[in-house]
Amino acid sequence: MIDEIDQLLISALMSDSRRSLKALAQVSGLSSPSVAERLRRLEERGVIKGYTVDVEPKSFGYLLQAIVRIRPLPGQLQEVERQIQAIPQFTECDKVTGDDCFIARLHVHDMEQLDTLLDRLNHHAETNTAIVKKTPIKRRLPPMT
Incomplete structure (x- = not known):
């Protein structure tokens, strides 16, 4: 409690x-x-899982952030998950219900790098990408009540 x-x-x-x-x-x-x-x-009790540092990706040259919806092709779900895990520029990924199986956050230096990284998934999945313009709400806890 x-x-x-x-x-x-x-x-x-x-x-x-x-x-x-x-x-x-x-x-x-x-x-x-x-x-x-x-x-x-x-x-x-696992309520506090760790203590962390909040680092600004732009400090490392990652000027663009994208949200990528990923829909694996038939029979490619596990391979797509492995590919996402193998690309360190994917900083978060959720496996979700619905048409897309994954929604991921990706940090890249430029559009060329974005294209290169997404091309690695193209043989295994369809992607839909949105560039993040601003983050009005950073990751936060839901109300504790």
Whole structure:
């Protein structure tokens, strides 16, 4: 069960995963050892899966981001999944219901690289690509209530 203090700790970590135990103790009104114990229990239960760094892909020259809907050709589902996993520019991928089996996020340097990477899938799948202009909502948690 997630109580209000756990929710406070999780929200604080979502806004800055580098917060110290002392800072988390101030936010929650607990002692640092109590915060450490709560975090340990949240990790053990799988509520907190890890702590991360948010890196800007443009810093590495990835100027374009695309959302790619991928529909494998008959009998090619597993091969398409292997291909997606083998292309490191695919930074996220969901297997979904509906006409398309995969919806993936792809970061590329330019349109030429986009074409080259998608050409690797063309023998196994149909793709439909949309270039991301802006991300008004970054990945976030749904409400914890």
